[in-house]
Amino acid sequence: MPTIVSVDDSTVPGEGSSRLLLLVSSDNKHIVVEEDIMSRSRFISKQVEGFEATSQRHAILLPFSSFVLNKVIEYCSHYRGYYLLEDDPDAAPPGRSPVREWDQEFLDVDRNMLLRIIKAAHYLEIKSLVGSCARAIADMIRGKTTEEMREILGVENDFTPEEEHSPSSKCTG
Amino acid sequence: MDRTADFLHQLRSISISDTDPFNDDGLGYKTQLNDSLPVSRLPPEILEHVFLLHAECDHPHFILTFDIDGKKVYPAGIDLAWLKATHVCRRWRQIALGYTELWRHVDSALGPHWVREMISRAKATPLCLTADLHSRNAFMGDVISSNLHNTQMLSLVCDPISNGTRRVASSLFKKPAPLLESLVFMSHLYSWDGAVTIFHGGAPRLRHLTVRQCGVFPWNSPVLRQLVTLEIHELIHPDYMDVLVALEEMKAVEVLVLRSGAATFPPWIALPQRAGGPITLPSLVQLTLAGVITYIAWILTHTRLAKTTKLSITCFASESTRTDFQSVLPVLAETGCNLAYPRVVYGSVFETPWDRLFFVRAWSSASHPEQPTDKPGTAESDFHLAFNWARGSGPHDHLGLLAAAHQVLSHDGLVDLQVGVHSALWTPQVWLDVFGACLERVRGVRVNSIAAPSFVEALALDTSRGGVVAPRLASLGIKVRFDQTLRRGAELHARLLRTLRRRKARGAVLGRLALFECLLAETQLDELRELVPSIDSW
Numbered sequence: 153m154p155t156i157v158s159v160d161d162s163t164v165p166g167e168g169s170s171r172l173l174l175l176v177s178s179d180n181k182h183i184v185v186e187e188d189i190m191s192r193s194r195f196i197s198k199q200v201e202g203f204e205a206t207s208q209r210h211a212i213l214l215p216f217s218s219f220v221l222n223k224v225i226e227y228c229s230h231y232r233g234y235y236l237l238e239d240d241p242d243a244a245p246p247g248r249s250p251v252r253e254w255d256q257e258f259l260d261v262d263r264n265m266l267l268r269i270i271k272a273a274h275y276l277e278i279k280s281l282v283g284s285c286a287r288a289i290a291d292m293i294r295g296k297t298t299e300e301m302r303e304i305l306g307v308e309n310d311f312t313p314e315e316e317h318s319p320s321s322k323c324t325g
Numbered sequence: 326m327d328r329t330a331d332f333l334h335q336l337r338s339i340s341i342s343d344t345d346p347f348n349d350d351g352l353g354y355k356t357q358l359n360d361s362l363p364v365s366r367l368p369p370e371i372l373e374h375v376f377l378l379h380a381e382c383d384h385p386h387f388i389l390t391f392d393i394d395g396k397k398v399y400p401a402g403i404d405l406a407w408l409k410a411t412h413v414c415r416r417w418r419q420i421a422l423g424y425t426e427l428w429r430h431v432d433s434a435l436g437p438h439w440v441r442e443m444i445s446r447a448k449a450t451p452l453c454l455t456a457d458l459h460s461r462n463a464f465m466g467d468v469i470s471s472n473l474h475n476t477q478m479l480s481l482v483c484d485p486i487s488n489g490t491r492r493v494a495s496s497l498f499k500k501p502a503p504l505l506e507s508l509v510f511m512s513h514l515y516s517w518d519g520a521v522t523i524f525h526g527g528a529p530r531l532r533h534l535t536v537r538q539c540g541v542f543p544w545n546s547p548v549l550r551q552l553v554t555l556e557i558h559e560l561i562h563p564d565y566m567d568v569l570v571a572l573e574e575m576k577a578v579e580v581l582v583l584r585s586g587a588a589t590f591p592p593w594i595a596l597p598q599r600a601g602g603p604i605t606l607p608s609l610v611q612l613t614l615a616g617v618i619t620y621i622a623w624i625l626t627h628t629r630l631a632k633t634t635k636l637s638i639t640c641f642a643s644e645s646t647r648t649d650f651q652s653v654l655p656v657l658a659e660t661g662c663n664l665a666y667p668r669v670v671y672g673s674v675f676e677t678p679w680d681r682l683f684f685v686r687a688w689s690s691a692s693h694p695e696q697p698t699d700k701p702g703t704a705e706s707d708f709h710l711a712f713n714w715a716r717g718s719g720p721h722d723h724l725g726l727l728a729a730a731h732q733v734l735s736h737d738g739l740v741d742l743q744v745g746v747h748s749a750l751w752t753p754q755v756w757l758d759v760f761g762a763c764l765e766r767v768r769g770v771r772v773n774s775i776a777a778p779s780f781v782e783a784l785a786l787d788t789s790r791g792g793v794v795a796p797r798l799a800s801l802g803i804k805v806r807f808d809q810t811l812r813r814g815a816e817l818h819a820r821l822l823r824t825l826r827r828r829k830a831r832g833a834v835l836g837r838l839a840l841f842e843c844l845l846a847e848t849q850l851d852e853l854r855e856l857v858p859s860i861d862s863w
Binding site: 267271286287309 | 356358359362363364365366367368370371374375376378379381409410412413414415417418
């Protein structure tokens with residue numbers, strides 16, 4: 153759970169037509185963003201509902217860097233006002249994540265950044281972004297050999313020889 | 326995060342064989358190293374999501390058996406490429422093995438060992454089973470039977486030869502299938518047991534049903550009432566009244582595909598008269614009908630479709646049904662030609678192998694599925710138009726077709742003109758009439774070898790009269806495409822192009838005429854001399 157600290161209204165001007173939120177990243181950067189933009193995040197929406205219940209506004213501390221947070225905000229800004237089925241809490245989950253061209257360009261980042269974004273999206277409960285990131289990772293490893301997958305993700309082979317060559321690990325019918 | 330990455334980098338640079346702090350193989354170390362990686366710190370549900378997307382393209386699709394020299398060949402097995410991801414490291418394998426969703430797509434081509442293994446790994450997750458019930462896959466009968474209660478999607482091909490597999494299929498449809506949502510059943514010469522309605526109503530969730538060549542379909546099955554998608558491909562025509570009675574009950578159906586094979590001509594079956602008004606199918610989004618033309622017309626007459634219903638019709642007609650054809654033209658025109666239904670896709674009436682059968686392939690298209698979509702002018706208002714008919718069609722047909730064509734041509738859309746005329750009736754003058762009606766809107770012309778002579782003669786005739794057609798086509802950059810059924814196809818095309826280059830043809834029109842000339846000279850000259858007496862003077 154994030155740490156929530158009280159802030160005064162001068163820090164977070166929230167009386168306009170589009171209220172503002174103060175997000176604080178793990179590297180202690182304060183980022184002000186319109187509430188409307190972040191409404192795609194179930195996590196943020198729940199926080200805001202909490203604010204309304206207590207009539208107190210807070211900054212929301214998030215456990216990832218401002219660099220990652222800005223990427224997530226960029227995503228949310230792009231889809232501001234768009235309806236994405238995956239993010240609709242009342243809709244049945246789609247059978248498969250749709251391919252969105254803009255997302256593919258947006259996620260054309262290095263491996264570590266991609267992993268950080270998906271983790272942040274998961275934390276913030278932005279299902280559409282999680283789905284797009286997962287698709288990007290799946291595309292990254294699709295068609296690759298096991299060894300190539302290990303290389304791409306920097307993973308070591310930690311199987312014992314017995315585990316690796318057990319008959320049940322092969323599937324050729 | 327950056328410091329962690331540096332640390333990991335340093336760790337990685339240390340030779341594992343040098344350190345080996347945990348055991349002889351350094352496996353514990355590697356596992357710890359893996360655990361500290363960003364990818365490993367992803368929550369399991371994200372990795373599951375990745376695996377699912379990775380597996381998405383690799384799920385075994387239905388593999389049909391095929392014949393080579395009369396000998397049946399079956400696929401030896403399926404290599405599930407996504408399984409490689411489960412070999413990357415222990416954690417990935419652990420997550421994949423625990424994620425039952427990954428293992429639920431099971432195909433008989435995997436063989437008995439892996440079919441059972443995957444089903445066991447899927448645990449209670451509803452299964453998607455695909456089986457070709459030929460004799461080598463006899464084990465699948467038992468597998469499906471014992472898992473039908475937990476099957477969500479089932480695709481079956483029934484061996485046309487083996488009675489055993491047909492019995493298996495038949496017995497399956499008598500069992501309850503409480504979770505089944507989709508059933509695809511393909512067979513040859515298989516007849517449903519008329520007394521057996523599908524699953525005895527024991528498939529309350531069944532919404533999508535596709536049946537191919539099952540012989541006689543149980544149109545009285547109560548399961549039809551709950552369907553959203555119904556696709557029937559039969560070799561013989563069903564009892565029309567049964568179909569209509571069933572349709573009357575199918576209020577939820579959104580996609581309906583009824584395809585019947587070519588009717589056995591002659592004799593023609595007299596269609597029953599039905600009392601009462603047309604049936605309304607309120608949810609219908611797409612209706613596809615294929616069969617004898619009068620049958621199509623009969624269905625259309627007895628159903629009321631929403632204006633947004635996408636309609637696709639393919640009709641078979643014969644000389645013996647010429648009169649019928651004439652009588653149903655207004656029905657087809659109502660649905661297809663006058664754009665009462667703005668989203669009508671296309672309709673075609675095409676030939677049967679009988680020499681005396683006429684052959685029309687007409688009409689409209691918002692976006693014809695067989696046409697390339699990268700061409701300009703593929704907006705919904707575009708039109709696709711094709712004429713074909715066979716030798717032997719009489720003037721009566723000819724006039725009827727022209728009347729139908731006129732309705733299409735009178736619309737404002739663009740026109741793709743495909744002509745495969747097999748009749749002396751399609752004279753050069755007809756070409757010019759057609760061009761006269763739609764030349765400004767033509768965006769493509771496709772001619773087969775049979776229609777080529779009259780097309781060339783039409784151009785020659787047009788040129789002799791001062792010529793508007795050829796210059797117009799040239800100015801629009803329209804290339805006349807030859808049908809690939811030309812006798813020597815691509816090889817001939819290549820040779821023609823080489824010949825053209827040698828001759829250094831001057832203009833686009835001359836080039837096309839020269840193309841025809843080469844075509845005629847090298848392939849069918851004698852035959853074409855008979856059809857086009859003026860050919861030697863070109």
